[in-house]
Amino acid sequence: MSASVIIFYIISAFILVAALLAVTTRRIFRSAIFLLFTLIGTAALFFWMGVEFIAAVQVIIYVGGIVVLIIFSIFLTQKSGDEMPKPLRNRSVFSALALIFGFAFTYHLINGYGFGQTNLQPFNVKVSEIGMQMLSTKEHGFVLPFEVVSILLLASMVGCIVIAMKIKPVEEKADKEYFKNE
Amino acid sequence: MSHYSYIAFIPLLPLACFFILGLFGRKYFKTFSGTIGTFSIFISTILSLYIAYQYFFIEGKVNSVFQNIIAMKFTWLQFAPNVSIDMGILLDPISVMMIVIVSFISLMVHIFSLGYMKGEERFATYYAFLSLFTFSMLGLVLSSNIFQIYIFWELVGVSSFLLIGYYFEKPSAVAASKKAFIVTRFADLGFLIGILILAFYSGTLDFGTLIERLTSVQSPAFIEISSATFLGASMLTWGLVLVFIGGAGKSAMFPLHIWLPDAMEGPTPVSALIHAATMVVAGVFLVARLFPVFSIDLTAMQIVTWVGAFSALFAAVVACTQTDIKRVLAFSTMSQIGFMMFSLGVSKYGGENGLGYTGSMFHLFTHAFFKSLLFLGAGAVIHVAYSNDIKELGGLRKIMPVTHITFLIACLAIAGIPPFSGFFSKEDILLAAYHSSKLIYGIAVFTSGLTAFYMFRLYYSIFWSKDFHKHESSHGEGTLSMKIPLIVLGVCTIFAGFVPVSSFITSDGAPLESHIDMAFSAFPVLMAVTGILLATYLYKTQNNRSRIIASSLGRFYKIVHRKFYIDEIYLFITKKIIFNSIGRPAAWIDKNIVDGLMNFLATTTENISVLIKRLQSGKVQNYALYFFGGIIGLAALFIYLLK
Amino acid sequence: MSEISITHILFVSTALFFIGMYGLFTRRNMITMLMAIELILNSVNINFVAFNKYLYPGKLDGVFFAIFIITIAAAEAALAIAIIINLYRSHHSIDVEDASELKY
16 A cells, blocks of 8 residues: 555545535535636646646646636626525436446446556656647647647637627617617 | 221210310300200211111111121220120110110200200209210110129219209209119119129120020020029029119119109209100110010019009009199109010010010100100290199190190100000000000000090190289290200101111011001000090199099098108108118217227327427426436447347 | 556546536536536546556557647637526526426
């Protein structure tokens, strides 16, 4: 029972407890904070697995961007201090049952798969290597997905603006013109 | 024989006329439809006369026996290698005579209707129906196959239905057309079963082959059919009797006569064409067509004879009490057809013994002329006086001279006074009856006397009796188009008796020489004159004598006046018995069980769909849950069950 | 590290996935549904990295996938917020039970 194993169990428990609380608590702001904890726990898991770069990206983007965005939208749309309405009893029971069954089924499959011996090769993730491979056009190069994702980001930005834009009603303008002439 | 193939035009021209007038007449042709109809029938008449001339005088005879010529034939439905329904045209003496009669009388009726039906809104439809009827009747008499005659039989029934119910706004007309159709349809059931029996045993549906197989005593078909028995009578008897039932329905023999008086609800020219001269003789024609087979089976002949004789007497008795002009004429028709029927019944096949056959056909020929003349005359009378009831008429001889003279000629003919045509044809019938059975002869002579009596009763009541009070808006005698047919038919009635029918139409095809037996004819003529004198005494001037006689007969008079309550009996049977015990339960089953089952299926489907509908709740999370459940289910299915 | 086999990590990620699904099915508020979706995406991220580390340590494909997923998750979260704001304007509520126009 080495230290890494214990740390792994602690991190896993942290993630799962925070996630459970995030989906069951009735106050919305607390739910956002529990989400934040879950994401931080995931970053810790990444750290434990040795991919520090991903952990850093996770913290910056998820925790620092997405959770902040969510908290802002909570402020914009409702009083965050009140309790949210309870979910329907039927629905929570049925979905819990279905999901427990699903989880058992999936985990049974995973267990039975037999992934084989863990490779004992060390896992080196150098940031410079990530950078080089991201922009390389040779085999295992990810420049095409990179460009596509940038276009997607552009599209989503434009889309957000278009969807959330307030369109001035046309009748207001027409009414103004009409009354101007009188 | 292909060079007779123009015969096909004779029925097909009226058929084309029916389609044209039926589809386009009302909108495009209007009153011109009458001219179109008349013209096409005129051409059919010319063709029929030409064929008659060719057949009877030039080509029909081989070894001085008239041949049955098949003019055209094509196979329509093949059931088995040697059983098929062929459509064909058969020419033999009676069919040629019939096409002349049918087309000629139809022509007269067409011309008469130009004036009688003038101003009718559905003028074109009337002519279309007339053309349909003419086509059906011509097809019936030209049929070479017993099934083909059945097809045209039904077509004639349909045309009659359409024409009787022509004034469909009148409920009585609708009821009458339904009655006619149902009674004849019911009789046709017997006809069909008879056809099937005869066809089964003889193995063919063609007339010539059927007659040949069933009349030669050694043929296997004949042996089989006469040895197979059912309830004591041979199958031959059953087949023939059933076929006769069909004929009796169409010819209004007792007890299937109930439709004929009511059929007078149709327009009068229609009664002249259909219910006097052509359709009602279809039954007689059928028996004549199958006469060789009938003449072998004595039981069937007896039935034919007695039904005919009884109908003749029955109708004559009832006609003496009726007050509606057309009903008197209807019963008179029934009586005369009874004459034709029993004349066939007492006849035998071949040579001198076949006199009854010749007499029957001769009477059919002359009857067509004088009966249609009577009906058209009655039509002219009704046209002037707006009334059918003889109690309201009288003294019309001053206003309608042409109608008066022609009506008188027709009455003399039907009474059997020489030298008019009826005398000659009745004489042949009475001679045949005398040689066969004195009882039948006695009934026939008595009926002739009654015929003369009631016809002259009718004549005097219309044209003499009292003076006529003119209706305010009545018009004169009628247009020229109404007078010409009366005159033409009057001339034919006078001279038709002199046609030597017996040298053309006999039971076996060989010409027969006929002679007038003065001594024999004296007694029937005397009976007729007695009847006329009695009618003159009672009806020529207005008096109480007829009423005194009627009241002295009391109860009996009432029964006869109500036509022996036959209609009431039929109504009782159908309404109380058939409708209540069969009709109502069937209707209940149809409404509750059959419809109920369908409704049950429909409402069940609806309920199920309401249940399913609730799945579409509009809530996204429900959809997501179903989606997820489906994925898990499918995954489990594929992984565990369908390895 | 040698005692933790891949199935342990997969347990964590699977559990996280199903917890996120529970949140998606049960939560009535649209923003909390969005939070649950982020949990799901995170579980997928863990999966990719775990597979890369344990099965194919010589390559970097899993890492790249994780990067791209994070990027796309960010874009998608922004779009989701925009849609929620739009829906709030028309329904004046972000209760997902109120947006049931697809009902029969």
